[in-house]
Amino acid sequence: GSGFHASRRQKYGNVFKTHLLGRPLIRVTGAENIRKVLMGEHTLVTTDWPQSTSTLLGPNSLANSIGDIHRKRRKVFAKVFSHEALESYLPKIQQVIQESLRVWSSNPEPINVYRESQRLSFTMAVRVLLGFRVSEEEMRNLFDTFQDFVDNLFSLPIDLPFSGYRRGIRARDALQKSIEKAIREKPLCPQGKDYRDALDVLMESAKENGTELTMQELKVTHTHTHTHTHTHTHTHTHTHTQYGDCF
Incomplete structure (x- = not known):
């Protein structure tokens, strides 16, 4: 401490x-x-993470890359969060936020801002940035699985059946299985030519830089994107304690 x-x-x-x-x-x-x-x-x-964090994030993640590999990956990812790309995501982000506010305002019970902001950031990552179409039940299950993953990112690297490290591995594998399923289904249900999500931009940027992303790299990238979005919201809410735990 x-x-x-x-x-x-x-x-x-x-x-x-x-x-x-x-x-x-x-x-x-x-x-x-x-x-x-x-x-x-x-x-x-050089950047180095604890063994459990490094293993759970995966060798292909941006966080685990160094030197030229890190610079090349940053160049590919830069377009995903460029001003132009962020502007294109805005209508979808507003839609997700408005839907969440409607649900919150219709709830007669107090709302846990911290928990709901985590859920909102996760929903935006899944639906807006990655363009995945999942049911509300699937979204709840994904969120709970993702919470397990994040909660055990910095666990002791002891691989026992009931250890936090093993729970993190199970959660990561479950997330990546869902991500792969969504990636394979994505071409079958396009959202329309008027909207490109972060996955579209990422794959386009990779091709422009002479890089083809493998399925494993895509899965790791999406897991890392979820983690980054979630952690940013977590930190912001924790820092701004004036918002309180609920309203």
Whole structure:
């Protein structure tokens, strides 16, 4: 916890060795020290995740890529979140938000803002960014599975039947199975030429950069996109505590 790191910092200074999830690491504190680390990526330091996180995200994810591979993938993904692309997603995003607000306002019980904002961000990732068409029941099941995945991203890398790590692996595999099914069904039910989702833009961008994404890369990319969207909303809601837990 914070008390442990505070005591170690007081004893050893702003840079000291410790362990996290069974792995050695160096704890860095202070603006100048952190700046040196951030500015030294790919020269002084490289990105590294705990073993459980790295395994669950997969070797093809952007988070696990370094050097030229990372730069090439960032170039492919950049178009997905360009100003033009985000503008094209806006009508669909507004539609999903309006539907959610109607459901919330019709509920006589208090709404848990934190939980519902997580559900909303997940729904936007599934329906708007990735263009998947799923029923409400399937969406609920996917959301619960995704929660299992996120909750165990930083679990201890102990692969036992009832460990958090194993639950995370099961959740990841279930998500990727659903994602593959949705990707294969996507050409059979087009949304129309007036709308391109992030998956369309991603595949187009990959071709423009002379890259063909495999099914495994697409599945890992979608899992990572879900995680990124979900985590951003989680952090924003947690930081802005003035919104409270419910209204």
